[in-house]
Amino acid sequence: MANWQLIHMYGFVEPYPDNTDDTADIQMVTVREAALQGAKGEAARLLLQERWDYLCSLEMVGEEGAFVIGREEVLTEEELTTTLKVLCMPAEEFREVQDQDGWGDEEREEDSLTITNIPKLKESWRQLLRDSVLLTLQTYATDLKTEQDLLSNEEVYTKLSWRERQALQVRYGQKMILHQLLELTS
Secondary structure, eight states, X not given: OOHHHHHHHHSOOOOTTTOTTOEEEEEHHHHHHHHHHHOOSHHHHXXXXXXXXXXXXXXXXXTTOEEEEESSOBTTHXXXXXXXXXXXXXXXXXXXXXXXXXXXXXXXXXXXXXXXXXXXXXXXXXXXXXXXHHHHHHTSSXXXXXXXXXXXXXXXHHHSOHHHHHHHHHHHHHHHHHHHHHHHHO
């Protein structure tokens, strides 16, 4: 169970790297925002919105949803793979997918998304994922180095309240996963 779930349900966290089930979320709307930032011109933005609406109709994405990334796997693999594929495919291919009302299972299996094959993804997919991670990291009040400094300075760490230490562990685990994704998408 992820640390944010442990603290919420049971009132404790496991310090990094002990919790192998820890996760980090990338909000679905953050991926849309990253794609929109990369779109050049109004026509590209409109096509991107059309693609997003298509993904919503497939129930792959939503305004409140998140892509869940673990330390060793993508827990929302199908949703993230489909989103990257649709948002990054050429316009003609998107029209064909729309006309055919989707694509076959064989095609989906080729694009399976695991942590280990992220470096092998198409450049456009990696770039969109990277931009999404960078936007996600901007939502935190502090950066990874600040968290590492706090964790490594025992004098300062022990002065934190119990709640602050738990929150620090949650943030640190999430940021480590996000930074791992940054490395894999470089």
